Amino acid sequence: MKKRFNIAIASGKGGTGKTTVAVNLAVVLADLGKCVQYLDCDVEEPNGHIFLKPDITSRSAVTVSIPEVNEEKCNGCGVCASICEYKAIAVIKDKVLIFPELCHSCGACSLLCPEDALVEVDNEVGELETGESQGIRFAQGRLNIGQIAAPAVIKAVKEAAQDCDIVILDCPPGTSCNVIEAVKDADLVILVTEPTPFGLNDLYLAVEMTKALAKPFGVIINRYDIGDDEVINYCNRENIDIFMKIPDDRRIAEAYARGDLVIKSNEWLNELFASLWDRIRIYLEKVSADHNGDFEKRKTEAGT
């Protein structure tokens, strides 16, 4: 299987337009004849399906491993409780109590139980759905309400990616574990922000996270005319590429509200998104000039 080119759309701040960029970019690339896989990694609040309206052809449960006690073997020694760093096991009066909502599925308890009395069993934490939308391969995860194992669901979504040229990963907001899980396999990260103090603050955090993961990245400024120049000044100062600026336009807001693809209702936006792909290609050429041949090869395989 050839290497897919993974583009993660992330943001720091929520509601800046990640999903708008992700779904419209996916459609533009498909219209250009690329084989595109869209992955909704915002498994707490997946919204890409609202715009892509996919035919879901398969559903499956996402599970994580949690320990279960074999009462016949357990002698209540308490080793499991003492080694669990997440306090997911307690031993009270020789009885082992397991709190699945605290378990990180590290496997330490079952591996280190002296009596071999803990076995790992599946615990359902979410759902994976796959399908297709106008030639775009679609997958999304949905964390079950009350569960916390979002990274496990994100991992399942990434594993559902099929053979194709380009994978678009629509990431959750923030900069913590969920986002890192979604971004860690990306070949390129696009950070979507808005020109406000909140947008700038969270962009800065997202940039630091992306740098910590050593990923090439660029920025999209959405509603670029609603705020001040501080985001642009920051990008210029830090030598960060701005891939696209989207104006504040009521037609975009209305198309979004209705669940429509903005590029389908506005020809100029179609052109804007097509030029985004040009900008990305220019950036990738620039980056690959400073990087090793591996990146160059993957870029070529993505058909850029």
Add this chain to the structure above:
Amino acid sequence: MKEISVISGKGGTGKTSLVASFAAFAENKVLADCDVDAADLYLVVQPETIYQESFSGGGKAEIQEDQCTDCGLCLQQCRFDAISYPPSQNGEPAQIPWVNPIFCEGCRLCARICPVEAIAFEPAESGLCYISKTPYGPMVHARLGIAQGNSGKLVSLVREKAKAIAEKESRDYIIVDGPPGVGCPVIASITGSDLVLIVSEPTLSGRHDMLRAAELTAHFQIPTLLCINKWDIHPETADRIEREARQLGILPAGRIGYDPSVTKAQIHKTSVASYPDSPAKKEMHQVWENVIKTLNKSETG
């Protein structure tokens, strides 16, 4: 003392702008910014930090190169793909494996099973928690370290500290600015709250995410109110969201219209509450009044 948590499901619906206004309307309260991996409230309430402490979400493993025999057991057993051979400076893979601290979840399994005890495990600082003075009263906030996990634990620490201040100073309210989503940090922000306010927007995404947030508050049996921000962007969807929320037992606390002075206020590092003629100010004030009314009702009822 009552604790109100403001959440939204979908990000960017206006939680922080609303909380900043509540800060001006509410008397005798403590503010708590629980959106610890993208904390913004501090930008609009002029905080002066009076106390800070470091936070550790757990330990991290580290391989001692001089003791490691490269047996490979840790690599085999790590469930988080945190151990690998990094390329060294000459481009060749390293001889000794390395724990990537970004991916290490601190389970300590590797340190426990290493046959030559070559793996150290130490608590790692993963964020900072602050107590600040603001013109609106005390605020507890935090900053999760770059690429750190365990935000839920830091959220719990912020709420504990806010509660301690509220009790010591006999404050009437704790106002929690929550994170987006329905996962771990959101659960940590709402469990045990007296009331949740969901801020939604009249879009299909806003509706979808409000329904999931509502399911979450029902799961934890927390009384919940709804507020629709920028309702006039799409009035039909605003009506629909309110109707569906009512069916779930969630009553509207009010609507806020699209008002450019909300963004203007943010750029001037303040809240819309300091714009006397702003329509959003009046509407946000009404939302706060309704929150109080509901809290008082639940007390007497």
